[in-house]
Amino acid sequence: MIIAFVKFKIPSDLDDNILKEKFLETAPIYKDTEGLIRKNYISDTEKNIAGGVYCFDTRENAEKWFDAERIAWITERYSAPEIQYFENPVVVDNKINEVVS
Numbered sequence: 339m340i341i342a343f344v345k346f347k348i349p350s351d352l353d354d355n356i357l358k359e360k361f362l363e364t365a366p367i368y369k370d371t372e373g374l375i376r377k378n379y380i381s382d383t384e385k386n387i388a389g390g391v392y393c394f395d396t397r398e399n400a401e402k403w404f405d406a407e408r409i410a411w412i413t414e415r416y417s418a419p420e421i422q423y424f425e426n427p428v429v430v431d432n433k434i435n436e437v438v439s
Contacts, residue, residue, distance in 0.1 A: 373399025
């Protein structure tokens with residue numbers, strides 16, 4: 339699995355409630371994203387940073403999702419994103435009481 343860690347600057351006038359509404363507005367587009375296992379929206383409005391942690395089945399699908407068009411969309415909506423990719427060789431899932439590798 340691959341983790342794509344995405345962060346970007348947000349305007350100082352976005353409080354937690356407004357940001358949550360913006361996140362909920364975009365959540366449906368991730369339901370049919372090829373290879374996406376899970377997306378967690380993240381934010382720190384005190385530091386004017388937001389983003390997401392995405393778990394994809396392969397790096398190819400992660401990079402396909404974050405193409406030039408997607409990056410332009412994020413940039414227009416918030417600001418230019420910083421994207422990092424990480425291998426995810428082991429997952430501890432306490433909800434289902436499993437360690438997966």
